[in-house]
Amino acid sequence: MNTRQLFLLGLVAVAVVLSGSILVGFQLYKGTVADRHESEVSHTADQVRSELDARLAGHRQTVELWTTTPAVARHGSASQRAALVSFVDETAFAGASVIAANGTMTAIAAGLPAERRRNLTGQDFSERTYHQRAMQGETYVSAPVEAESGNYVITISAPIRRGGRIVGTLNGAFHLSDGVIFESIAASVGERKGVTIRANDGTVIYHSAPTPETDLTVANATLRETGWSVSIRESRSVIRPTIQRTTTLQFGSLIVVLCSIGAVGWWNYRRNLQQIDPLLDGFDALEAHEYGTTIDVGGAPEWERIGEKFNELSHTLEQYLTRIERRERALRRFSRAVEAAGNAVFITDTDGTIEYVNPAFSEITGYDRLDAVGETPNLLDSGEMPDEYFEELWATIRAGEGWEEEIVNRRANGDLYHAKQTIAPITEGDGDEIEGFVAVQIDITERKERERHLQVLGRVLRHNLRNEMSVIQGRAQAIRAEANEAVAADADRIVERCERLLKLGDQERKIVDILVENPERTALPVDTLLGRPVATVRDAHPEATITVDGPDIDVIAMPQMETAMKELLTNAVVHSDQSTPEVTVTVRVDDGRVRIEVADDGPRIPEMERRILVRGQEIEPLFHGSGLGLWLVYWIVTRSGGTLTFHENEPRGNRIRIELPVADTGDKGISSDNSSRET
Structure with missing residues (x-):
């Protein structure tokens, strides 16, 4: 084959290749234009959905914000009705x-006749779904x-919380067809696009037709707030002029440059241009939050290096944004938990200026956020705590350590209250620099009052009981010494009962102390x-006969646990109906708990007494317990972080089981508050 033929063959080959490239390129571009049109319509659907979601979320937040207005919770009051009118x-x-x-x-504010509003007030709406859902703690959009x-109306309901409980629901009625939302959205997307919005049941809430209404591209999106569907439609006729103009331009340009740059263009495409597509696809994936995407560009060594660097960037973004998302989720959960907490929480800067208080802070102290933020905790100073208390407090937390002590504060109305206060420094990451402090206060005023009552009542009871029993016991002993045998026996029983009552008083003292x-x-x-x-x-x-079996192991308990064991052993022997009582004490370790079991062969402990102790059953008026011994054991065990249960022994008798936590090597002293809740 001569050079001319080779040249002709080369020209034919170039022509065939370029012709094929023109056809393929045209089809690809046509598809790209169509895809871009579909993407634009889909993007419009997402924009409409986002705008509707944002507006509905704003209305939902508005209702939630108004539930915090104190007047809204005052059922049936004039202030409640005024609050609804303002709303x-x-x-x-x-x-x-x-x-x-x-x-x-309890109250309604709407464009209804006064008679109609009065008729609605007082009626039962408990069966309404929006009320039931809001009473479950969520903000519900109906x-x-x-x-x-003819307008469509939705109801947004939010729970009204006071004192940590839901006392009712605030329900706002919003008209969807007032021309405020949908018409503005339709105007923003243009008249060529049609907008259709449907509710979950298929009801068409809004509809505007596209122009023209033929050969349509359709994109749908679902609202996150309500689940409604948004449908955007646009005719493909809008992209035909673009395709036609591009086709004409492509053919004209190709004829001019076909012979001059065909071969060079092909070589350049093979070596440099084809790598752009996977690189752009990679960036599109990153823009769509598909982090971790990898690409293979191939081509020259420079392109290979670019591809490697892109893959490193994608992997780094994936790791970084994953950490950011986790931190944001944790912060959102923390914020919700603090807002809903029943204990007072406030945050200060390093100088003690209050930057945040939660709703419980306002309920406990009487100071709302506007009163407290910008002030220092001196706002609560009662004057009851010594200066040394606060000096030690600040020295401790500024050293980066936690503080946990009781304090006497003063409410906004001047009343004193007792609180158990925990303060911890706030640091950034693993750094040692303190950025502020967070304090949690538990109102223990009622508990302190109960403790004071217990102490006074216990002291008076023991003093009077001991004095009166001593007199009775002394008289009975005198009678026993001088009376005949029958009277002396009665005197012995009196002395015995006195001793039992004195022992009962001693047990009561121990329980009160605990x-x-x-x-x-x-x-x-x-x-x-x-x-x-x-x-x-x-x-x-x-x-x-008392036998003990088990390993020597340390447990976490109060020092009074020894008294509890003595009480159980004494009861097992004294209340036995056997001439030679047998008591077995076994110690076992199971899954971080130590089980101490005292088994006897005496009569069963009354069922009522066991149910009262273990299950917390209410004491019946005709019930008379055998004493305070088991109650003493119960309080010692539970305040030690343990459990007390009763079981039947075989063939007869009782098995009283105590379970306590195993002590770790570093355990020295633990507050017993951790083992019981404030009551």
Whole structure:
């Protein structure tokens, strides 16, 4: 084959290749234009959805904000009705109502005749879905309902919380067809595009037709706030002129440059241009938040290096944004938890200036956020705490350590209240620099009052009981010494009953001490807890057989646990109906808990007494317990972070089981507050 033929073959080959390239390029571009049109329509649907979601979210937040208005919670009051009128006047809602927790509508503000409003007030709306959903703690957006005017209306309901509980719901009625939302959205997308919005049940809330209404591209989106669907439609005729003009330009340009740059263009495309598409696809994936996407560009070494660097960037973004999302989720959960907490929480800067208080702070102290933010905790100073208390507090938290102590503060109305206060420094990341402090206060005023009452009542009871019993016991002993045998026996019983009552008073004192003083838990060896009580009971009752089986291990308990073990052993022997009582004490370790079980062969502990102790059953008027011994054991065990249960022994008797946590090596002293809740 000669050079001419080769040249001709080369020209033919170039012509065939370029012709094929023209056809393929035209089809690809046509598809790209169509795809771009579909993407633009889809983007419009997303924009409409986002705008509707934003507006509905704004209305939902408006209702949630108004639920914090104190007047809204005052059911049936004039201030509540005034608050609803202000709500309707100052917001985009056409009407509003408050339904109490029992389902009764207490107030309404709407464009209704006065007689109609009075008839609605007091009626039962407990069956309404929006009220039920809001009473469950969520802000609920109802399905649209067609009103008598032909407008569609939605109801947004939010729970009204006071004192940590839901006391009713605030319900706002919003007209969707007032020409404010949908017409402005339709205007923003243009007249060529049609907009259709449907509710979850398929009801068409809004519809505008595209121009023209043929050969349509359709994109749908779903609202996150309500689940409604948004449908955007546009005729493909809008892209035909673009395709036609581009086709004409392509053919004209190709004829001019076909012979001059064909070969060079092909070589350049193969070496440099084809790598752009995967690179752009990679950036599109990143823009769509598909982090971690990798590409393979191929081509020259420079392109290979660009591809490697892109993959490194994509992987780095994936790791970084994953950490950011996790942190944001954690912050949102923390914020919701603090806002809903029943204890007062406030945050200060390093100088003590208050920057944030939660709703519970306002409820406990009487100072709302506007009063507290910008002030210092001196706002609560009662003058009851010594200067040394605050000096130690600031020295501790500025050293980066936590502070946990009780304090006496003063409310906004001047009343004193007791609080258990925990303060911790706030640091950034792993750094040592303190950025502020967070404080949590638990109102323990009622508990302190109960403790004071217990102490006074216990002291008076013990003093009077001891004095009166001493007199009775002395008289009975005198009668026993001088009377005949029958009377002396009666006197012995009187002395015995006096001793039992004095023992009862002593047990009551121990229980009150535990409840009021709340002794600190510490690590105690089981041998110590059992050794002295077993020896004491054996000496006092030599006829009894007491055996102990189990390992020597440390538990976390109050020091009074030794008293509890002595009480159980004494009861097992004294209340036995056997001539030689047998008591077995076994110690077992299971899953971080130590189980101490005292088994006897005596009569069963009454069922009523066991249910009262273990299950917290209410004490019946005719019930008379056998004493305070088991109550003493119960309080010692529970305040030690343990559990007390009763079981039947075989063939007869009782098995009383105590479970306590195993002590770690570093356990020294633990506040018993951790083992019980404030009551």
